[in-house]
Amino acid sequence: MTKQRADYPCVLPGDPTWIRDARYVQDILASLAAAAAVAHDYGDPEKYVLPHLPFQVAADTIGQIRSDMPPARHDAMYLMVLPAFQLEALWQALGVLRRARDADGDATEVLELIRDYAMRCFLPPRRVDDVVTDMERILAVLSLDISAVQTVSITLLLKGERDDDFRSARDDLFAAWRAAGIGP
Template sequence: MASSRRSEPDRPCVLPGDPSWIQEARYLDDNLLSFLAAAARVAGDYRYVLPAVSYDVAAGLIGRLAEQLPTVPEGRLYLLALPAWELEQIWAVFQVLRRVRAGDPETGELHELLKNLEEGPLPCTIDQCVADLQRVVAVLTLDTPAVRRLATALALGAPHDAAAHEAYDEVETVWAAAGVRC
């Protein structure tokens, strides 16, 4: 019997206290991903590489997080459990947009649609959209031993010992490289 990806457990995500990383990418929900979902839905095939639901899930996740994430004091983190299938969909969308940017011939029709969106409702270039989505994906899908140590410490309310501080520094370094402020 085949198992469904939706049966996978939620994944713990350690998120920076400064929600600007997601709020600055909010336009991806309304100005890009929702358009791609609508186009894929109308086309009814895979000319836009992924099914409409993939773009819908990515748009919904970005929109929901941008609305709901609170600001916490500087240098603080918080823990959020997200469904694994949502993270897989936003990763798939990110990978497709990277393929478009790289000129993959299998993404030709999607490339044309994105060029049209770039001339219309998008507030920036496709390259900037991909960079902003990469920043979101970097935060949501970061899965390193340091993230797991921080998630455990946050979930258990453990004191901030040397190992937790070291893990925080490691995660902060990765986020900084992706342009994310803590």
């Protein structure tokens, strides 16, 4: 039996646009949570693929990260520990968003809600692909699983020396974020 991780260390870029610009994703997830709760109350719990709770946890997680991000510093990075259930809810929500984008018949209601909401309620209007791409970007930052995350996390947590190993790991993180379309 493998041990489940209770939390995940996340190293976040100092430029908060990756999460602040995702406010609309948070709003869509909150809308999906509300719609799924209503569908459940009316006897159709699978209408939005997931129950309301994973959508709400995902929306709340994005909101929490957005509000906790300090002012922008393009050369900075921040350590955050994310409980496993929050990361799992984000992955579950992304799975549903992808199914909707790919026209999965079970996710038709999700697709219609996202399409209507994203195209009519935001300036500029968003497409379903935009929602999926921005959710993937959020998870690319939060789920980055390279050795640099561990090196930087330990150094930041223990307020250790910023030696060559740290600087190399930091450079690897900046490169990974740039590859994901985040940062300078």
